[in-house]
Amino acid sequence: MERKEILVADKITKIYGIGTKNLFEALHEVSLTMYEGEFVCIMGPSGAGKSTFINNLSTIDIPTKGKVFINGTEVRVMSEGQIGKFRYENLGFIFQEFNLLDSLTIFENIAVPLTLANVNKEEITQRVHDVAKKLGVEQTLDKFPNECSGGQRQRVAICRALVTNPKIIIADEPTGNLDSKNSHEILSLFKELNEKEGVSILMVTHDAKIASYSTKLLYIKDGIIDCTIEREGLSQKEYFYKIVDINSSESQELFE
Amino acid sequence: MGTFKFSMKMLIRDYKKSLFYGLTLVFAVAVSFVFFNIINNNQLADQSIAVGGGTWQNVQTPFSSILSFLIICFCCFMIFFANNFFMTRKTTELAVMGMSGSGYINSTMYVLYQTFVLLALATPLGLLLGRLVIPCSNAYMYERLHISKDVNIIPQEAYIYSFLLVAIVLAMICVLTAGYLHRNDILVLLSQEKEMNFHGSSNKYKPLLYVAIYVFGIVMMFMNPHSPNAYIAPTLVGVIGVVGMIRYVLPDVIKHLKKGVFLTKRYRLISISNLSYSIQRSLLLFTLMTVSVTGMMAILAANQQNPREFVTSVIGYIVVVLLLVVSIVYKLIMEAVTRKTLFFNLWKIGYTRKELKKIVKQEVIMYYAILILIPLVYILFIAGRFIYYGDMTISFAVIFTSAYVIPVILSGFLTYFEYRNAVVKPIQGGK
Structure with a gap:
C-alpha cells in the first residue's frame, strides 16, 4: 500500500542575521519526507539545528531557501490566516517549557484550539473533559498553570495538543523538564497514539531512551542530516543501542 | 567600588526600567515644592487677618494648607509606590548578584546607589520645574484673591521643606529597600519579573x-x-x-x-x-x-x-x-x-x-x-x-x-x- 506524504522538506536552508555582519547558516539544504503515521525523532548535539529544523517544518519559521509542503501545499504560498488555521486544525505543539497560557485555567488552556476552530460550547466541554481524563489531569481543570506541578503542566500541554485530534504532533524536547517516570509515561502515550490512532509524531530529544520510542531517527549535525536510522524490525532495546552508537561515535570524535 | 560600578552600568543600560521612577521623583518634588509654596506663602494667608497684621500663627490652619499637605503626602506615597515597582523590575539583577556571591548589604547598596543618583538628578530638576510652575500658580491665585504682589517671590521655607522632604523620603526608601531584600530570597527574586501568578477565588458570599x-x-x-x-x-x-x-x-x-x-x-x-x-x-x-x-x-x-x-x-x-x-x-x-x-x-x-x-x-x-x-x-x-x-x-x-x-x-x-x-x-x- 502506498504511504501518504504528510510533510515534505525540500532542500531547506535557514540563514540567520541576513543584512548583518553575523550571518549564520543553521540549516543547509536539508530534506525530509515524513509519511502519515510515522514517528520521527530528531537528535543531534546542541546548536546542530534541531529546533530550527522542527520550527521550519511546523510553520513557526519560514526557511530562507527551499520549500516545505504540508499535505501537498507549500507553506510559503499560504497566508498568515491560512497558516494559523492549519496549525490549530492539524498540528499539536508540545514544548519543553510547556508554553501554557498563565492567565487561563487548565480547562481554558486545553480549550483554546477548539475555541479557535469555532467548536460549540457543549462539544468543547465534552472534548476537554475526555482528553483531560485520558491524560489524568481532570482534577486540575479549574486550576491555573502556576498551581500545577511540572508533570501535570506537560500533560496539560499534551491535552491541548491532542484535543483537536491533530494529524501531526510536533514535540520539541517534550520531556526536557520532566523526571524519568513522567517522561516514559508520556512517551508510552505518544507510542500508543502513533500505533493505535495513526497520529504522526515529529519529536526533538537529547535522550537516547526517549528516542528509542520512535520509528525513524534523524541525526543532525552542523545544519545537515548526518545519518538516518529506521527501526524497522528491531526491538526497542536493539534500536536504543543503535541510537547510543551514533551518539557515542559523535563523542568519540572528541578524542581523535 | 565594584557594586557601585555595576549599579551605575545597569542604571544606564536599563534606563527604561528607571524612567518611570525618575519621572515620578521629578514630578513629586516639583508638586511638593509648589504646594510648600502655597502653605508657606504669607500672601495666601487669610487676608482679613493678614491685612490686620496677623501671621500664620494667628490664623486657624486654612483648608488649602491641609489639602496641600495631603497632596504632598500623596506625592510621597507615589514615590514609595514607584520605588516598589522599581524594585520588582530589578529582581533578576539582584538574584544574579546573589548567585554571584553578593551579600545582603551589597545588594541593598546596589539599589540604593541607583536611588541616590536618581534622587540627586530628580531633586534639582523637580525644583526647577516647580520654580517654572510657581509664577503661573501664584499669578492665578493672586488674581483670584485680588492681590498685587510679585509672582516670582517664593518663600525660603518652600525650598527648605522640599529638601527636608527629599531627605525623609530617602531615609524611608533605605528602610523599604533593605526590608524588601531581607524578605525575598534568590528563588523568589528570580521568579518576580517573569511569572504571572494566578489564583482562583473561593468564597462565594x-x-x-x-x-x-x-x-x-x-x-x-x-x-x-x-x-x-x-x-x-x-x-x-x-x-x-x-x-x-x-x-x-x-x-x-x-x-x-x-x-x-x-x-x-x-x-x-x-x-x-x-x-x-x-x-x-x-x-x-x-x-x-x-x-x-x-x-x-x-x-x-x-x-x-x-x-x-x-x-x-x-x-x-x-x-x-x-x-x-x-x-x-x-x-x-x-x-x-x-x-x-x-x-x-x-x-x-x-x-x-x-x-x-x-x-x-x-x-x-x-x-x-x-x-x-x-x-x-x-x-x-x-x-x-x-x-x-x-x-x-x-x-x-x-x-x-x-x-x-x-x-x-x-x-x-x-x-x-x-x-x-x-x-x-x-x-x-x-x-
Missing part, C-alpha cells in the same frame, strides 16, 4: 457582600442631608465596595463569562483573562483613583466660593489625576513586557498577528472603561446632588468629569500602542 457595600455607599448619599462634607463617608464606604468588587466580584464574573458565552469567543476568552489579571495588579491604583476623584469632586464643589481653597483644589486635582494616570500607564506597559511569551504562545497555537492586536485592543478598552466607570457612578450621584441643590452648575460637573475622563482615554491610546509593540511586534518568523 464575599462578592455579594461587596456589591451590597458599593450600593450602600450610594444609598448613604441620599440618607444624609446635603452638605459638602456629607459625601465623605459614603465615598469611603463606596471605596471599600470598589476594592471588594475588583478583588472578588470581577474575577467571579469573568470566571462565569469564560465558562459560558466567552468560551467560544476566540478573542474575548484571552482578552478578558488578561484583563482580570491586569486589574488585580492595579487594585491599589484603582482604589486611589476612586478616592481621589470622588473626594476632590466634593472638595471642589464645596469651595467654589473660596478662591484660595478652590485654586489649590484645582491644582491638586490635576496633579493627582496626572500622577495616577501616568502610574497606571507605566504599570500596564511594564506588565505587558512580561506577557511576550504568552502572546508568542498564542501565535504558535494559531492566532495571527492581527488577531493578537485585537486581543490587546479589547483588553485595553475594557481596562480603561472599568477605570472610568467605577468612580463615574459615584461622581454622577455626587454631582447630581450638588446640581439638584443648586451648589454646582452642569458645566462645572462636565468640566470636572472631562478632566478625569479625557486623560484616562488618552492614556488608553498610549497604553494600546505600547502594549501592542511590546507583545506583537517581537513575534518574528512564520508569516
Whole structure:
C-alpha cells in the first residue's frame, strides 16, 4: 500500500542575521519526507539545528531557501490566516517549557484550539473533559498553570495538543523538564497514539531512551542530516543501542 | 567600588526600567515644592487677618494648607509606590548578584546607589520645574484673591521643606529597600519579573457582600442631608465596595463569562483573562483613583466660593489625576513586557498577528472603561446632588468629569500602542 506524504522538506536552508555582519547558516539544504503515521525523532548535539529544523517544518519559521509542503501545499504560498488555521486544525505543539497560557485555567488552556476552530460550547466541554481524563489531569481543570506541578503542566500541554485530534504532533524536547517516570509515561502515550490512532509524531530529544520510542531517527549535525536510522524490525532495546552508537561515535570524535 | 560600578552600568543600560521612577521623583518634588509654596506663602494667608497684621500663627490652619499637605503626602506615597515597582523590575539583577556571591548589604547598596543618583538628578530638576510652575500658580491665585504682589517671590521655607522632604523620603526608601531584600530570597527574586501568578477565588458570599457595600455607599448619599462634607463617608464606604468588587466580584464574573458565552469567543476568552489579571495588579491604583476623584469632586464643589481653597483644589486635582494616570500607564506597559511569551504562545497555537492586536485592543478598552466607570457612578450621584441643590452648575460637573475622563482615554491610546509593540511586534518568523 502506498504511504501518504504528510510533510515534505525540500532542500531547506535557514540563514540567520541576513543584512548583518553575523550571518549564520543553521540549516543547509536539508530534506525530509515524513509519511502519515510515522514517528520521527530528531537528535543531534546542541546548536546542530534541531529546533530550527522542527520550527521550519511546523510553520513557526519560514526557511530562507527551499520549500516545505504540508499535505501537498507549500507553506510559503499560504497566508498568515491560512497558516494559523492549519496549525490549530492539524498540528499539536508540545514544548519543553510547556508554553501554557498563565492567565487561563487548565480547562481554558486545553480549550483554546477548539475555541479557535469555532467548536460549540457543549462539544468543547465534552472534548476537554475526555482528553483531560485520558491524560489524568481532570482534577486540575479549574486550576491555573502556576498551581500545577511540572508533570501535570506537560500533560496539560499534551491535552491541548491532542484535543483537536491533530494529524501531526510536533514535540520539541517534550520531556526536557520532566523526571524519568513522567517522561516514559508520556512517551508510552505518544507510542500508543502513533500505533493505535495513526497520529504522526515529529519529536526533538537529547535522550537516547526517549528516542528509542520512535520509528525513524534523524541525526543532525552542523545544519545537515548526518545519518538516518529506521527501526524497522528491531526491538526497542536493539534500536536504543543503535541510537547510543551514533551518539557515542559523535563523542568519540572528541578524542581523535 | 565594584557594586557601585555595576549599579551605575545597569542604571544606564536599563534606563527604561528607571524612567518611570525618575519621572515620578521629578514630578513629586516639583508638586511638593509648589504646594510648600502655597502653605508657606504669607500672601495666601487669610487676608482679613493678614491685612490686620496677623501671621500664620494667628490664623486657624486654612483648608488649602491641609489639602496641600495631603497632596504632598500623596506625592510621597507615589514615590514609595514607584520605588516598589522599581524594585520588582530589578529582581533578576539582584538574584544574579546573589548567585554571584553578593551579600545582603551589597545588594541593598546596589539599589540604593541607583536611588541616590536618581534622587540627586530628580531633586534639582523637580525644583526647577516647580520654580517654572510657581509664577503661573501664584499669578492665578493672586488674581483670584485680588492681590498685587510679585509672582516670582517664593518663600525660603518652600525650598527648605522640599529638601527636608527629599531627605525623609530617602531615609524611608533605605528602610523599604533593605526590608524588601531581607524578605525575598534568590528563588523568589528570580521568579518576580517573569511569572504571572494566578489564583482562583473561593468564597462565594464575599462578592455579594461587596456589591451590597458599593450600593450602600450610594444609598448613604441620599440618607444624609446635603452638605459638602456629607459625601465623605459614603465615598469611603463606596471605596471599600470598589476594592471588594475588583478583588472578588470581577474575577467571579469573568470566571462565569469564560465558562459560558466567552468560551467560544476566540478573542474575548484571552482578552478578558488578561484583563482580570491586569486589574488585580492595579487594585491599589484603582482604589486611589476612586478616592481621589470622588473626594476632590466634593472638595471642589464645596469651595467654589473660596478662591484660595478652590485654586489649590484645582491644582491638586490635576496633579493627582496626572500622577495616577501616568502610574497606571507605566504599570500596564511594564506588565505587558512580561506577557511576550504568552502572546508568542498564542501565535504558535494559531492566532495571527492581527488577531493578537485585537486581543490587546479589547483588553485595553475594557481596562480603561472599568477605570472610568467605577468612580463615574459615584461622581454622577455626587454631582447630581450638588446640581439638584443648586451648589454646582452642569458645566462645572462636565468640566470636572472631562478632566478625569479625557486623560484616562488618552492614556488608553498610549497604553494600546505600547502594549501592542511590546507583545506583537517581537513575534518574528512564520508569516
